[in-house]
Amino acid sequence: MTKLTTLREPTRRQILMTTGGALAATSLFGAPARLRAAGPVSVAGIYTVPVEQQWVSRIHKAAEAAKATGEVKYTFSENVANTDYPRVMREYAEQGAKLICGEIFGVEQEAREVAADYPNVAFLMGSSFGEDPDLGNLAVFDNYIQDASYLSGIIAGAMTKSGNIGMVGGFPIPEVNRLMHAFMAGAREVNPDIAYQVSFIGSWFDPPKAKETAFAMIENGADVLYAERFGVSDAAQEKGVLAIGNVIDTQPDYPETVVASALWHFEPTLNAALKAIQAGEFTAANYGVYSYMKAGGCSLAPLGTFAGKVPEDAMKMVAEREAAIKDGSFTVEINDEEPKSS
Incomplete structure (x- = not known):
């Protein structure tokens, strides 16, 4: 967990410098109201491999299913190199995505710094590390199957x-x-x-x-x-x-x-995130529990x-x-x- 500790200090500085304490308030009072989305949620997927790859295909499948029911508006980018990942995150955030999903295993610190710059966007990211209470708009998951x-x-x-x-x-x-x-x-x-x-x-x-x-x-x-x-x-x-x-x-x-x-069925994970966003309750959490069999x-x-x-x-x-x-x-x-x- 040493690496996660080193991630948190830049995050705190980023909060103070760029968000005016908004994320600090998130930690105390839950998700900011601006994370709430009425109607279909604009979702962007960012994947480092083709969507046919096993792991990513499950996220993509769940998002496509939610799109088919009208719950979300979904777009995605595949084969994104880790060196380009933060830039693509920023582009989707600037374009109005309310939920960005993906995998940050190879770009943990940079991705968390981007999330700190966009407190009005929810990030649901595959990660080997835990959630950061000081980064209230980024939740993590993994395939706990x-x-x-x-x-x-x-x-x-x-x-x-x-x-x-x-x-x-x-x-x-x-x-x-x-x-x-x-x-x-x-x-x-x-x-x-x-x-x-x-x-x-x-x-x-x-x-x-x-x-x-x-x-x-x-x-x-x-x-x-x-x-x-x-x-x-x-x-x-x-x-x-x-x-x-x-x-x-x-x-x-x-x-x-x-x-x-x-x-692996990603639908419970995505549905929980969408429900939290629509209720204005999305915050830092470990969504890995939604991959368990009992869920x-x-x-x-x-x-x-x-x-x-x-x-x-x-x-x-x-x-x-x-x-x-x-x-x-x-x-x-x-x-x-x-x-x-x-």
């Missing part, structure tokens, strides 16, 4: 014959690490002796590199792959092994390969073509744990540490 990842791990543990599972991720940051750990914990419920191969490709969208990394894991004995990135399921399909999907359901594209997927923010995809092919005992365990997660009697551990190969 560890509940669904855990359940998919149970299925993976039941489906592996070699006892060797390969896991390919983008970067070893909290939002990836916690899903991998939850998946591994689920697999260990079935077989505590499973070996894991863990690798990160250093990119959020590089299917060829993810595919090559997966090939190497298959050659090293993996017969089930955790496809945190696009490209992994392609390798699994070509080599005749199984895969577990992440964030979106890719089984329609890989009907004989993808057994199950942990799905409807994640689920296990239907097995589809693999229905009846997963061992019955494993599916019974999945059903029992899912019910316990939803009623609060079982909690999946959140472990943000970088996972290692075993």
Whole structure:
């Protein structure tokens, strides 16, 4: 949390210099009235990758759904480099956006400084750090779908014959690490002796590199792959092994390969933000809780073509744990540490 502390001091100075204490008042009394929006909310999405990418696609899908119902007016920019991200934030704020959504994992401090300059705009940003009470118009979120990842791990543990599972991720940051750990914990419920191969490709969208990394894991004995990135399921399909999907359901594209997927639903997160804006109550908060299974923010995809092919005992365990997660009697551990190969 050292980095977050260094972020807050510039933010306080920015508040005093540029907003005349407006954000300080926000911390004490809630969102300023000017954050309230009547009618459709003008929403802008800023994404560093294509909207087809798993993680971003869920935000985009939720915004498009809200647009279809008339709740929002939605526009977006994709493939925005981190070096350009603050500039694009400012452009949308100047153009009248009332809610700006995106991901600031690679530009935390600069993005927060921009938010401090526009106290009349609500920012809902994917972040590895927490909300800042002194920056009342910026709320954070992340895909806390560890509940669904855990359940998919149970299925993976039941489906592996070699006892060797390969896991390919983008970067070893909290939002990836916690899903991998939850998946591994689920697999260990079935077989505590499973070996894991863990690798990160250093990119959020590089299917060829993810595919090559997966090939190497298959050659090293993996017969089930955790496809945190696009490209992994392609390798699994070509080599005749199984895969577990992440964030979106890719089984329609890989009907004989993808057994199950942990799905992220961004709609509860976006709906909560829109409700807060319309009520004039948007303020610094952690919206990550809306990704939990009990909030409807994640689920296990239907097995589809693999229905009846997963061992019955494993599916019974999945059903029992899912019910316990939803009623609060079982909690999946959140472990943000970088996972290692075993």
